[in-house]
Amino acid sequence: MKKLILIMPVFFIASIALAQNTATTSQNGNGNDANISQTGNNSATITQIENNNLASIQQIGENASIVSQTSNGGNNTATVTQNGFGNEAFLSQIGNGSGANTTQTQLGDNNTTSATTGDNNVTVQYQEGNDNNIFLGQGLIQNSTVSQTQIGNDNNASISVAGPGTRSIAVSQIQVGDNNNSEILNIRGNGGPVWIDQFGHDNNAVVAYTSNAQRNEFQLTQDGNENELLVNFQGAKDGFVMAHQLGEFNAGTFVQIGDEHIAKLNQAGDYNEASFTQSGLGNEGRITQNGDYNVASMVANGTANIGTILQSGNGNVATMIQNGSGNMATITQTGGMNVAITTQGN
Numbered sequence: 001m002k003k004l005i006l007i008m009p010v011f012f013i014a015s016i017a018l019a020q021n022t023a024t025t026s027q028n029g030n031g032n033d034a035n036i037s038q039t040g041n042n043s044a045t046i047t048q049i050e051n052n053n054l055a056s057i058q059q060i061g062e063n064a065s066i067v068s069q070t071s072n073g074g075n076n077t078a079t080v081t082q083n084g085f086g087n088e089a090f091l092s093q094i095g096n097g098s099g100a101n102t103t104q105t106q107l108g109d110n111n112t113t114s115a116t117t118g119d120n121n122v123t124v125q126y127q128e129g130n131d132n133n134i135f136l137g138q139g140l141i142q143n144s145t146v147s148q149t150q151i152g153n154d155n156n157a158s159i160s161v162a163g164p165g166t167r168s169i170a171v172s173q174i175q176v177g178d179n180n181n182s183e184i185l186n187i188r189g190n191g192g193p194v195w196i197d198q199f200g201h202d203n204n205a206v207v208a209y210t211s212n213a214q215r216n217e218f219q220l221t222q223d224g225n226e227n228e229l230l231v232n233f234q235g236a237k238d239g240f241v242m243a244h245q246l247g248e249f250n251a252g253t254f255v256q257i258g259d260e261h262i263a264k265l266n267q268a269g270d271y272n273e274a275s276f277t278q279s280g281l282g283n284e285g286r287i288t289q290n291g292d293y294n295v296a297s298m299v300a301n302g303t304a305n306i307g308t309i310l311q312s313g314n315g316n317v318a319t320m321i322q323n324g325s326g327n328m329a330t331i332t333q334t335g336g337m338n339v340a341i342t343t344q345g346n
C-alpha cells in the first residue's frame with residue numbers, strides 16, 4: 001500500500017500540468033510498484049494483481065499513445081518506453097507464479113506492439129522508425145526467450161505460439177530496412193534457437209507449424225531486397241531448415257512432412273528459385289545456387305535419402321526426385337542454361 005500512495009501524487013501533479021494525459025493505476029497484493037511518466041496527450045493504464053510486480057511506463061509525444069499492462073502472477077517486470085507520435089503498446093503478463101520480464105521500446109511514429117506472456121519468459125521488443133508493427137501472442141509457456149527488433153519503416157514482425165505444453169523456446173526476429181515482413185505461426189516445442197534475420201527492403205519470411213508440428217528448428221537470413229522464404233512444418237517433428245539469401249528476388253520454399261528432416265539452402269544472386277518437399281523419416285537435402293535465374297527442385301519421399309544440388313552460373317534448372325530409402329544423389333551444374341533431372345527409387 002505504501003508504494004501505491006507514492007504513485008498517486010505523481011499522477012495528480014501530472015494531471016494538473018497536462019490535462020490531456022490520463023493515467024490509471026490499480027494494484028492488488030504485496031510488493032507492487034508502478035511508475036508512470038507522460039509528456040503530451042498520452043494515456044497509460046497499469047493493472048497489477050498478486051505479488052512482486054513492477055511496471056514502468058515512460059511516454060513522450062503529442063498524439064495518443066495507449067499502453068495497457070496487466071500482470072497476474074508473481075515476480076513480473078514490465079517496462080514500456082515510447083518516444084514519438086501515435087504509438088501503441090499492449091502488454092499482458094498472465095500466469096500463476098509467472099517470472100516474465102518484458103521490455104517494449106518504440107522510437108518513431110505510429111508504431112504498434114502487442115505482447116502476451118506466460119511463465120518464466122523474457123520478452124524484448126524494440127522498434128525504431130515509423131509505422132512498424134510487432135505482435136507476440138504467447139501463453140502457457142515456460143522458459144521462453146523472445147526478442148524482436150525492427151529498425152526502419154513499415155516493417156511487420158509476428159510470433160504466435162501454440163497452446164499448452166510448449167516449453168523452452170528461444171525466438172529472435174531482426175529486421176533492418178523497410179517494408180520487411182516476418183511471421184512465425186503456431187511455434188511449438190523444444191526445437192532449440194530459431195530466428196529470422198532480414199536486412200534490406202521488401203523481404204518476406206513466413207514459418208508455419210501445422211497439424212501438431214513441434215520441436216522443429218529454423219534459421220533464416222535474408223540480405224537484399226524482395227526475397228521470399230516460406231516454410232511449412234506440416235505435422236513434422238524434430239526437423240531443421242536453414243536458408244540464406246543474398247541478393248534480390250530470390251525465392252525458397254520448404255515443406256516437411258514426417259520427422260527428422262534436414263533442408264539447407266544458400267542463394268547468392270538474383271531471381272533464383274528453390275523448393276524442398278520432404279516426407280517420411282530422416283531425409284536430407286542441400287541446394288546451393290550462385291548466379292541469376294537458376295531453378296532447383298528437390299523431392300524426397302521415404303527414409304534416409306540424401307540429395308545435393310549445386311548450381312553456379314545463370315539460367316540453370318535442376319530437378320531431383322528420390323523415392324524409397326537410402327538413396328544418394330548429387331547434381332552439379334556450372335555455366336548457363338543447363339538442365340538436369342535425376343530420379344531415384346527402390
